[in-house]
Each structure stands twice: as structure tokens, then as C-alpha cells.
Amino acid sequence: xxxxxxxxxxxxxxxxxxxxxxxxxxxxxxxxxxxxxxxxxxxxxxxxxxxxxxxxxxxxxxxxxxxxxxxxxxxxxxxxxxxxxxxxxxxxxxxxxxxxxxxxxxxxxxxxxxxxxxxxxxxxxxxxxxxxxxxxxxxxxxxxxxxxxxxxxxxxxxxxxxxxxxxxxxxxxxxxxxxxxxxxxxxxxxxxxxxxxxxxxxxxxxxxxxxxxxxxxxxxxxxxxxxxxxxxxxxxxxxxxxxxxxxxxxxxxxxxxxxxxxxxxxxxxxxxxxxxxxxxxxxxxxxxxxxxxxxxxxxxxxxxxxxxxxxxxxxxxxxxxxxxxxxxxxxxxxxxxxxxxxxxxxxxxxxxxxxxxxxxxxxxxxxxxxxxxxxxxxxxxxxxxxxxxxxxxxxxxxxxxxxxxxxxxxxx
Amino acid sequence: xxxxxxxxxxxxxxxxxxxxxxxxxxxxxxxxxxxxxxxxxxxxxxxxxxxxxxxxxxxxxxxxxxxxxxxxxxxxxxxxxxxxxxxxxxxxxxxxxxxxxxxxxxxxxxxxxxxxxxxxxxxxxxxxxxxxxxxxxxxxxxxxxxxxxxxxxxxxxxxxxxxxxxxxxxxxxxxxxxxxxxxxxxxxxxxxxxxxxxxxxxxxxxxxxxxxxxxxxxxxxxxxxxxxxxxxxxxxxxxxxxxxxxxxxxxxxxxxxxxxxxxxxxxxxxxxxxxxxxxxxxxxxxxxxxxxxxxxxxxxxxxxxxxxxxxxxxxxxxxxxxxxxxxxxxxxxxxxxxxxxxxxxxxxxxxxxxxxxxxxxxxxxxxxxxxxxxxxxxxxxxxxxxxxxxxxxxxxxxxxxxxxxxxxxxxx
Numbered sequence: 001x002x003x004x005x006x007x008x009x010x011x012x013x014x015x016x017x018x019x020x021x022x023x024x025x026x027x028x029x030x031x032x033x034x035x036x037x038x039x040x041x042x043x044x045x046x047x048x049x050x051x052x053x054x055x056x057x058x059x060x061x062x063x064x065x066x067x068x069x070x071x072x073x074x075x076x077x078x079x080x081x082x083x084x085x086x087x088x089x090x091x092x093x094x095x096x097x098x099x100x101x102x103x104x105x106x107x108x109x110x111x112x113x114x115x116x117x118x119x120x121x122x123x124x125x126x127x128x129x130x131x132x133x134x135x136x137x138x139x140x141x142x143x144x145x146x147x148x149x150x151x152x153x154x155x156x157x158x159x160x161x162x163x164x165x166x167x168x169x170x171x172x173x174x175x176x177x178x179x180x181x182x183x184x185x186x187x188x189x190x191x192x193x194x195x196x197x198x199x200x201x202x203x204x205x206x207x208x209x210x211x212x213x214x215x216x217x218x219x220x221x222x223x224x225x226x227x228x229x230x231x232x233x234x235x236x237x238x239x240x241x242x243x244x245x246x247x248x249x250x251x252x253x254x255x256x257x258x259x260x261x262x263x264x265x266x267x268x269x270x271x272x273x274x275x276x277x278x279x280x281x282x283x284x285x286x287x288x289x290x291x292x293x294x295x296x297x298x299x300x301x302x303x304x305x306x307x308x309x310x311x312x313x314x315x316x317x318x319x320x321x322x323x324x325x326x327x328x329x330x331x332x333x334x335x336x337x338x339x340x341x342x343x344x345x346x347x348x349x350x351x352x353x354x355x356x357x358x359x360x361x362x363x364x365x366x367x368x369x370x371x372x373x374x375x376x377x378x379x380x381x382x383x384x385x386x387x388x389x390x391x392x393x394x395x396x397x398x399x400x401x402x403x404x405x406x407x408x409x410x411x412x
Numbered sequence: 413x414x415x416x417x418x419x420x421x422x423x424x425x426x427x428x429x430x431x432x433x434x435x436x437x438x439x440x441x442x443x444x445x446x447x448x449x450x451x452x453x454x455x456x457x458x459x460x461x462x463x464x465x466x467x468x469x470x471x472x473x474x475x476x477x478x479x480x481x482x483x484x485x486x487x488x489x490x491x492x493x494x495x496x497x498x499x500x501x502x503x504x505x506x507x508x509x510x511x512x513x514x515x516x517x518x519x520x521x522x523x524x525x526x527x528x529x530x531x532x533x534x535x536x537x538x539x540x541x542x543x544x545x546x547x548x549x550x551x552x553x554x555x556x557x558x559x560x561x562x563x564x565x566x567x568x569x570x571x572x573x574x575x576x577x578x579x580x581x582x583x584x585x586x587x588x589x590x591x592x593x594x595x596x597x598x599x600x601x602x603x604x605x606x607x608x609x610x611x612x613x614x615x616x617x618x619x620x621x622x623x624x625x626x627x628x629x630x631x632x633x634x635x636x637x638x639x640x641x642x643x644x645x646x647x648x649x650x651x652x653x654x655x656x657x658x659x660x661x662x663x664x665x666x667x668x669x670x671x672x673x674x675x676x677x678x679x680x681x682x683x684x685x686x687x688x689x690x691x692x693x694x695x696x697x698x699x700x701x702x703x704x705x706x707x708x709x710x711x712x713x714x715x716x717x718x719x720x721x722x723x724x725x726x727x728x729x730x731x732x733x734x735x736x737x738x739x740x741x742x743x744x745x746x747x748x749x750x751x752x753x754x755x756x757x758x759x760x761x762x763x764x765x766x767x768x769x770x771x772x773x774x775x776x777x778x779x780x781x782x783x784x785x786x787x788x789x790x791x792x793x794x795x796x797x798x799x800x801x802x803x804x805x806x807x808x809x810x811x812x813x814x815x816x817x818x819x820x821x822x823x824x
Binding site for chain 1: 475489517
């Protein structure tokens with residue numbers, strides 16, 4: 001052990017591909033050993049083997065379309081049960097004291113909403129004692145204990161949430177999320193060759209990146225980390241490089257104007273042509289969509305030219321488009337629009353950065369760059385730390401590359 | 413529901429092949445529905461899908477040869493967790509109220525000996541209330557709760573044991589063990605075409621049949637059923653025929669002299685030639701084998717001709733033969749035998765029946781029948797309800813068919 005290294009308490013979380021087979025579980029054990037050998041206290045959280053959860057969910061769906069979510073949770077939680085036992089064994093095999101913990105054993109208390117439970121608390125007293133004595137607990141991610149002594153699962157991204165919640169409960173110095181990418185990039189490196197891995201990113205930026213399509217971390221786990229002030233690190237389980245730290249804004253001394261450029265193809269645009277320009281029409285339109293549980297993202301309403309009618313454009317996710325059209329067609333008489341124009345060939349491009357809070361001109365640079373490439377902007381929306389535009393999908397790659405260069409994000 | 417049928421409380425247990433895929437789990441639900449529709453109260457116990465347990469055990473062994481049995485249990489118990497959830501869903505899908513129960517949820521208390529735990533008690537209060545209200549509980553077989561809130565498993569035949577223990581705790585009228593054979597036969601029907609399915613057999617006979625190679629029920633579950641006076645039925649999940657009832661001797665009015673003929677190929681014979689005929693030699697031989705955890709079954713010692721030395725023959729399971737030889741060779745000097753003759757080409761044939769308690773001549777008929785076929789008997793052992801002989805393996809089929817006819821067991 002290195003003598004003068006600070007002793008930390010670390011939660012390491014390994015996803016499905018990281019524990020996808022026995023060889024990889026052995027590699028996970030080595031990753032854990034590295035931190036233990038540095039003198040750190042380590043707790044591990046594991047997902048199910050990649051593919052296992054899909055198989056279990058498939059079986060449930062095959063038996064029952066409208067399944068009892070309590071039984072769904074019982075079946076699906078078995079995937080993490082397998083990997084946490086195997087990981088504890090792999091650690092023991094290389095000389096590290098370890099035991100597995102299932103959600104009901106700690107327990108991880110949840111609100112009992114099956115299939116998408118929220119963690120209400122984690123009992124860590126026994127865990128902390130054992131960690132202090134050199135034992136490495138391996139917690140089954142994604143699962144907790146609900147009402148009537150039943151297993152609950154946390155929904156998508158559940159194991160990340162387990163890891164963040166455990167890190168918060170243990171007051172850990174860091175929560176390392178091991179995955180199959182080596183960090184958060186300025187944009188998608190499969191599209192922009194000059195994309196750079198970020199050393200640090202703020203929670204707020206990560207949230208925008210996550211929800212806008214950079215599928216490294218799920219929104220819920222980043223929100224929880226932000227709320228509980230858990231320092232996250234996203235890193236690869238397939239190499240030994242440091243990843244990207246997701247931290248509080250104060251930890252980032254030199255803030256970039258723009259940290260990254262995200263995109264989402266999961267968008268569809270709907271235009272209602274010549275909607276009567278009278279009070280209550282917008283409420284009626286979006287009220288009907290909300291009733292059908294359809295989330296509307298961007299909205300733009302043109303200025304009425306004749307005071308009688310106007311065009312209204314909004315976006316929904318692509319999978320919601322058919323239902324959105326059906327809802328609006330059903331209300332055609334009431335709403336009185338001239339026609340309904342759907343368009344699924346769109347992409348949302350977002351420029352994200354906490355730096356833009358204090359700098360003007362970020363949006364302007366985006367519009368100018370896209371204009372120079374002859375790309376027409378269909379809808380615009382902005383928030384405190386991002387500017388998003390909707391453009392034709394065919395321009396995705398061109399727009400990303402041009403913006404990446406324009407904001408000085410290109411790797412040297 | 414039939415009006416004048418007696419309302420029973422039944423435990424139905426389905427093995428691995430019976431729940432081997434989703435289609436079969438649906439068929440299991442139909443089997444349960446049949447009993448529910450008759451007005452019976454039903455509790456279900458399920459094994460893991462066939463193959464699932466082997467895969468899980470394989471993973472554990474791949475990671476660690478000398479594994480921590482607590483982690484083994486955590487991993488392996490997940491197989492039954494999957495099927496009990498799926499079976500509850502399949503029951504709900506056809507309109508039967510149902511919920512799954514894991515070992516720790518009831519709980520099924522065990523002694524905490526991991527990998528081969530014994531059930532100490534089952535909490536059934538909640539279960540009985542729910543059953544009275546028409547709900548069908550589905551219990552994950554093979555598992556229980558041990559010390560420190562950890563999962564234990566019951567070892568081979570574990571789900572049968574779970575079913576019998578649950579039937580005893582619920583004071584059930586019958587415990588139906590569904591399997592891939594349709595009952596207990598007078599002998600192996602793959603060898604003797606005229607073998608008959610037995611309607612009833614006593615616990616004692618079933619124990620002899622089970623331990624002698626008729627692999628329908630595991631010895632431990634039959635022992636438990638006998639001790640707790642649980643009426644067992646062995647029947648097929650692939651047809652709707654009644655199976656074989658395993659019951660108390662008093663329930664069988666017309667006792668057959670011989671109920672069945674069992675055989676075991678898992679035998680090996682060892683002969684120590686010219687062992688010095690002095691006190692303590694046998695103790696030394698069998699003591700050494702016991703120390704090496706090698707079970708000795710049949711033993712025969714020839715009369716010493718010269719008062720100086722004698723031949724000693726005994727049998728062990730075939731898999732123990734190499735170790736047995738090694739132990740004895742290591743003690744060659746101390747034991748002073750002339751030579752060591754192993755023979756793995758033997759089979760043990762046993763004639764079993766409670767009727768022989770009150771009838772002489774059963775053994776005589778066996779020896780005479782084998783002699784008429786020219787089959788040499790190498791070793792004989794007897795108990796109150798069975799006669800076993802060791803013969804050369806090549807005579808297995810001939811001996812079984814001849815004895816089956818001789819004891820009047822042939823189907824008409």
C-alpha cells in the first residue's frame with residue numbers, strides 16, 4: 001500500500017457488460033482489489049449479467065401482458081442476485097474478505113412502487129462495521145425491499161441509483177460507475193472523431209447530456225447524486241484510465257463556455273396548420289396530450305398574421321407520435337385546425353455548458369454556425385445552461401462536427 | 413365445482429422438467445386449476461427450470477473450487493425464485509389469485525447448514541389465511557432462511573423436501589410430486605416391458621426403491637414424509653393419470669409379497685485376498701475407509717480355511733472405488749493382505765416388499781431363479797423388507813426379467 005495516499009471510502013458500480021461472464025467478473029474483482037490495495041474502503045454494487053434481465057423480462061411478458069408487478073420484480077431481481085454472489089466469490093478467490101447483500105438483506109428500503117421503486121433509506125450499520133474490518137460488501141443493484149416483505153426493483157438505470165444511494169448512505173468520497181465507455185465526451189465520438197473525453201462535468205450539465213441522448217448515466221441517478229452531493233466518476237471497466245468526474249460546479253475551477261454537444265434522434269415534430277387564434281386553444285391541445293400521458297418537449301407558436309389563425313409546432317418522442325396524431329385527429333372538430341403535419345425526420349441538437357450563464361453570444365454562435373452550413377433551424381428552445389435546436393435529421397453529423405469546431409471543443 | 417367431492421388441502425410440487433419453459437409453466441397452471449376447480453385448497457412448490465441450476469452451479473465452480481457455501485446458496489437459489497414468480501403469474505393469467513413466496517419470505521426456517529440445510533419449521537399462518545380466501549401460494553422450493561438473514565439451500569432433492577415439509581406444516585391431505593414419470597413401477601420399464609405401475613407403495617418400500625436406484629423420489633423426502641405421515645403421490649405432469657401413492661403400511665389392505673425389484677449399477681466390489689485372520693483387522697480396514705468418507709455397503713467375509721487368513725469382500729459406489737483402492741494400498745503393510753482385486757462390473761439387484769416380513773421363502777425364490785438362469789451370486793445382504801444380491805453387470809436385464817416373472821409382478 002502506498003504510504004501517503006489519502007484513504008477514501010469508495011463505492012464501485014459495475015454494469016451488465018462488466019459482469020457479462022465469469023472472466024469479466026474475475027476482472028471486476030481485480031478492479032476492486034486495486035482500490036483495496038491502495039488502502040481504500042470499498043463497497044461494490046453490481047448489475048445483472050448483460051442479457052439476463054432482458055431474458056427474465058421476456059419470460060414475464062410471454063406469460064402475461066398485464067403482469068402483476070410484484071411478481072415481475074421477484075423474477076427480474078434474480079439477475080442481480082446471481083452476479084452479487086458470483087462477485088463476492090471472485091473477491092474471496094483473490095484473498096479479499098467479501099459477502100453478498102441482497103436488497104432485502106441490508107435492507108434497502110423502498111417506497112414499494114413495484115417496477116420503479118424509490119429508495120427511502122439504506123441500513124448500513126452492519127456494513128460499515130464490516131468495511132472497517134476490511135470486508136468488501138457486494139450489493140445487488142436495482143433491488144430493494146417494499147411492502148409486505150416483497151422485493152421491489154428500481155426501474156431503468158436502477159443499479160446506478162443503488163450505487164449513488166449507497167454512496168450517500170455510506171458518506172462515500174466517490175461513486176465510480178464502471179461501464180463500457182471510458183467517460184463522458186464532448187459529443188458522440190462515433191460521429192465526431194475529434195470529440196474529447198471530459199475530465200470533469202457538473203451535475204447540471206450531465207443531466208442535460210444524459211436526458212439529451214448521451215446514454216452514459218441515467219437522469220435519475222445523476223439527479224440523486226446532485227441532491228445528495230455524491231461525487232460520481234464514469235469510467236471504463238475495460239482499461240485503467242481515469243474517467244469523467246461528475247461534480248458540483250464549485251469543484252470546477254476553469255469553466256468552459258460549452259462542455260458538450262448532445263443530440264437526440266428520438267424526436268418527432270407536429271405542426272397544426274392554421275389553429276384558430278383564440279384563448280384556450282393551446283390549453284385544449286396540450287391538455288388532451290397530457291391526458292394521454294404524452295410528453296411535449298419543444299413548443300413554438302407563430303405570430304398570427306391576420307389575427308384569426310396561427311401555426312403551432314411542438315415535438316414529442318418518436319414512439320409517441322402515432323398516439324399524439326390520433327389524439328389530435330380525434331379533436332379536429334373542437335380544435336378547428338386546417339391540417340396536421342407530422343415529421344419524424346428531425347433531430348434535436350443541444351449545446352450544453354454552465355459557462356453560458358455568464359456569457360452572452362452562445363446561442364448566436366450556434367445559429368450562425370448552422371446558417372453557414374445551410375442548415376435550417378425549425379424550432380429553438382433554451383434553458384439556463386443549454387440551447388437546443390430542431391433540424392432535419394439528415395444534417396445531424398454535419399451540424400455536430402461544425403458546432404464542435406465552432407465552440408473550440410476539437411481535440412488538438 | 414363438483415358438489416359431493418371431499419374438499420382437500422393439497423400441496424402440488426413441480427420439478428425442473430415440468431417448469432422447463434414458459435409453455436410448460438402454463439401447463440402447470442392448468443394442473444393447479446384442475447384441483448382448484450374441484451374445490452380443493454392448493455399450495456404449489458416449484459423447482460428451477462431444468463438446466464438452470466446446473467448452469468448456476470457451473471458458474472460458481474468456474475469461479476471458485478472451494479467456494480463459500482453461503483454465496484453458492486445465494487446464487488443457486490435464484491433459479492427457484494424465477495420459476496415461482498413466473499408460475500404465480502401464469503396462475504393469475506387464468507384467473508386464479510396467486511402470489512409467490514421465497515424461502516426467506518414465509519419464512520422457511522432452516523438450521524443454516526449451507527448447501528444441505530434442514531428445515532426446522534415453516535411459518536404458515538399468513539399462508540393458511542390466504543388459502544382459505546382462495547389464494548394459491550407458490551413457494552420456491554429448495555431454499556430457506558438460515559443464520560444472519562442468509563439464504564440456505566437444501567441439497568439434492570431439495571424441492572421435494574420443501575413440498576413435504578410444507579404439506580406437513582399445512583397438515584395437507586396429500587402432497588403430489590409431479591415429475592416426468594407417471595409413478596413408481598415394479599421395476600425399470602425401460603428394461604422390463606411387463607413392469608407395472610404400482611397404485612400404492614409403503615414409505616419403507618419406497619425408501620428401499622429410492623436408495624436402490626429407482627430415481628423417482630429422493631430418500632430424504634421419503635424419510636421426511638414417513639416421519640411426518642405425509643401422504644405422497646408421484647405422478648406425471650405430462651398426462652392426467654393418477655400416479656403412485658406412497659403411504660403408511662396400514663393404508664395398504666392387500667399387501668403384495670414383493671412390491672418391486674430395484675437395481676443399482678453404481679456399485680463396485682473390492683476383494684482383499686488372504687487378509688490375516690486376527691482380531692482388529694476388519695476394524696482397521698473399515699475405519700480407514702470411513703476416515704476417507706467412503707461409505708461401504710455390502711460386506712462378506714469368507715470362513716477362514718486354515719485359521720490364518722481369509723478373503724474379505726465389500727462394495728462401495730463406483731465413484732469412490734479409486735479412492736478406496738488408494739486408501740487400502742496405502743495400508744498394505746499394516747493390513748498384510750496378499751492382493752487387492754477391484755471389480756466395477758457389478759450390479760446390485762434388490763427384491764423389496766413389506767410382505768416378506770411375514771412370509772418365508774422370498775430369498776430362496778430369488779437365489780433359485782438366478783441359479784436357473786446360470787447367474788452367479790457374488791455377495792448377499794438382507795434387511796427386514798429386502799434381499800439384495802451382487803451379480804456381474806452383464807446379467808442385469810436377464811436377472812430383472814426373470815425375477816419380475818418369478819415374483820408374479822408381470823403385467824397381464
